[in-house]
Amino acid sequence: MIELLLLVVLGVGVAGYFLLTVPRWRLCYLSTPFFAFFKRVLPPLSPTEREAMEAGTVWWDGELFSGKPDWQALHRFPKPQLREDEAQFIAEVVDPLLARLNDFSIINQHRDLPPEVWRYLADHGFFALIIPKEYGGKGFSNFANSTIVSRIATRSLSAAVTVMVPNSLGPGELLLHYGTPQQKEYWLPRLARGEEFPCFALTGPEAGSDAGAIPDKGVLCKGMWQGEEVIGIRLSWNKRYITLAPRATVLGLAFKLYDPDHLMGDVTEYGITCALIPTTHPGVQVGHRHFPMGQVFMNGPTWGDNVFIPLEWIIGGWPYAGKGWRMLVECLSAGRGISLPALGAACGHISTRTTSAYAYVRRQFGLSIGRFEGVQEALARIAGLTYQLEATRRLTTTGLDLGERPGIVTAIAKYHMTEQARLILNDAMDIHAGRAVQLGPNNYLGYHYMGIPIAITVEGANILTRNLMIFGQGATRCHPYVYREMEAAACADAQEGLLRFDALLAQHIRFALGNVGKGLLSGLSLGKFESSPVSGPTACYYRQLTRMSRALALCTDVSMLLLGGELKRREMLSARLGDVLSHLYMASATLKYYEDEGRQSADLPYLHYALRRSLWLMGLALQGVFDNLPTVPGMLLKRIIFPFGIRYRPVRDSTVSAICRDIMQPSALRDRISALCFWQEQEQDPIGRVELAFRAMLAVQPLEKRLHDAQKQGSLPPKLPLAELIPLAQTAGLVSEAEATALREAERLRYAALQVDSFAPGELEQMGCDRARES
Ligand SMILES: Cc1cc2nc3c(=O)[nH]c(=O)nc-3n(C[C@H](O)[C@H](O)[C@H](O)COP(=O)(O)OP(=O)(O)OC[C@H]3O[C@@H](n4cnc5c(N)ncnc54)[C@H](O)[C@@H]3O)c2cc1C
Secondary structure, three states: OHHHHHHHHHHHHHHHHHHHHOHHHHHHHHHHHHHHHHHHHOOOOOHHHHHHHHOOOOOHHHHHHOOOOOHHHHHHOOOOOOOHHHHHHHHHHHHHHHHHOOHHHHHHHHOOOOHHHHHHHHHOOHHHOOOOHHHOOOOOOHHHHHHHHHHHHHHOHHHHHHHHHHHOOOHHHHHHHHOOHHHHHHHHHHHHHOOOOEEEEOOOOOOOOOHHHOOOEEEEEEEEEOOEEEEEEEEEEEEEEEEOHHHOOEEEEEEEEEOOOOOOOOOOEEEEEEEEEEOOOOOOEEOOOOOHHHOOOOEEEEEEEEEEEEHHHEOOOHHHOOOHHHHHHHHHHHHOOOHHHHHHHHHHHHHHHHHHHHHHHOEEOOEEHHHOHHHHHHHHHHHHHHHHHHHHHHHHHHHHHOOOOOHHHHHHHHHHHHHHHHHHHHHHHHHHOHHHHOOOOOOOOHHHHHHHHHHHHOOOOHHHHHHHHHHHHHHHHHOOOHHHHHHHHOOOOHHHHHHHHHHHHHHHHHHHHHHHHHHHHHHHOOOOOOOOOOOOOOHHHHHHHHHHHHHHHHHHHHHHHHHOOHHHHOHHHHHHHHHHHHHHHHHHHHHHHHHHOOOOHHHHHHHHHHHHHHHHHHHHHHHHHHHHOOHHHHHHHHHHHOOOOOOOOOOOHHHHHHHHHHHOOOOHHHHHOOOOOOOOOOOOOHHHHHHHHHHHHHHOHHHHHHHHHHHHHOOOOOOOOHHHHHHHHHHOOOOOHHHHHHHHHHHHHHHHHHOOOOOOOOHHHHHHHHHHHHO
């Protein structure tokens, strides 16, 4: 039956092909009726959705949607590298600060960054990482910005968020792109010197995810400003969750602008507009602090009622009145690829460094827990996903540093890097068990675990990001034809629109038919004849990714054809297509990372883990698409793309074991995928203590084996604690004095690394009292 249908489809395809080649027939019998159909089923776009879609650029995501990604182009993207001044800043300014940061006391004692830390951050330009040098800022790259935020986050999420916000979506970023020369000259040097401290307020009680629906209102009117009557804006707003608001000296505010009396022209509703308002301006109210998941970065509400501001406070001046949504979307799309993904990467790096060591140090049933397969499964997930996180962080910031503003890529990075961080932290917590549950200065994971819902929620809550942004906007924007067809359909001159549509439709149908034919051939040959830019162990992945790129293009075309505007509401379906695009992106980032690092064989288990998992998840997502399209097209698509069934399988147990064998040893790769984790090589440092124990235990492993063998042969008694065994082994001449000392030291460090905090009666309560006194 299916085979018959396939034949019919192929027959229709061939007939259609001939129809395409005669332009007059095509225009008459194909394009004209299709143009009318297309206009009818076109997803209804709100103005804010349209602006979101039009903002930013299409980059590597466009290639992934093309059905034939140009892998050489991927390889040609530069390898991200820190400049000398950036590396120096991290070594000489960031690390000394981190050595002094104590997240437990920040959270429990101060409930704030200590005043000297605030001063240090301001004095050393942490709030001006992205402000160009000409305005007194650091002028760092996006890669450096992400590296710095990640590194701080491994020590303190609260400190990282404090640094992150002024360097992502906020007045600084908006001023840089849209500010008038006067605004730039006035604000940027002040922000760079840390004299002014910014926040940006968009969200309110009624408008969270649907930020375009903010009720905050500015009405053009006449008022007194510096002793003169001028046209200005009377503003009322009510915002909440605003990071840094309780401390900010300058408030970036998004509101809707109206001109009911037509003081500035014929327009009555201008739309979303952004302004910069000093928080000392009469009428600006900043409320009490929120307390997000126990993290203590500043966050709070702000409101104002009928506050008069002059027009020149609009960011970009009057020409930018009503352009706020586009400004925000463009800046958000860049920031979204840096800040929260940096937090995600930080969680991966700290979890890899600590959990790989702890899984070796912690023993139960007489073995390192990392030897148990159950633990290995979780440990390999931490390391394998961290490899992919780091790869995705690098590729995304590379794009931004190339000047791209790829909204879909950054949404993918935001969603998947924070979701992978959530998986990683769950695993890291499970492996550490009680050691990570008990809070205190020695706990290096618990507050990250508590803080991850913040990264999931902000800058586009994750469910919305997956379901609406990645595919909803991606499909139309990155697809080689759909967006241009939509533009043709929206053309004011219907005849011109039809002619443009006709030319595009011809290309589009050829593209779709090509994908059917090549998709079937590729499916029948299991992708073996797809081209790969490399030979060797990664070639098969390039072939499979090309195959999946074509599958995505084909499924997208069919879904759009069948569902039209309805696809937007079928979020479960479209999100699965978005998952395919996302995994194509992250898988390609992983291959690029492997290439950039010189194709080291040590990377291969991690690369296999990430690629196999991505392909498996793409297969699952596509199965979900086939199952939820109408039955016949769903079955046909499956037969074309996977004629022998979906053969992608989960990660192999052997790969899991290979990763665990590798990651529980010091190595260049382990250092690389935990390089962002700040730790000190000393016992006082909680991570340092576990790491030192790990190294000392590895160093005495041959000695331990010698004792163990002696126990098995009966020359030493069995089941004795090491402390009692060592003197016996010495007496028996099995270990020298120096070896006995090394064994004792390793055992001491091991025990120290297992310890958790406990608090004397009243000690925790005292922290509350100290806080009350401080405030
Ligand atoms: C700690 C913190 C700091 C913040 N800092 C700032 C800041 O500095 N400035 C600022 O302006 N805002 C800030 N925010 C606001 C943040 O951006 C919003 O919380 C976020 O946009 C989500 O809004 P909401 O919490 O009201 O969730 P809601 O909008 O109520 O959403 C609830 C759930 O529904 C889902 N959802 C909603 N619509 C859809 C849809 N169409 N399809 C699928 N799922 C959907 C969401 O994904 C979410 O899971 C901050 C928030 C927090 C928690």
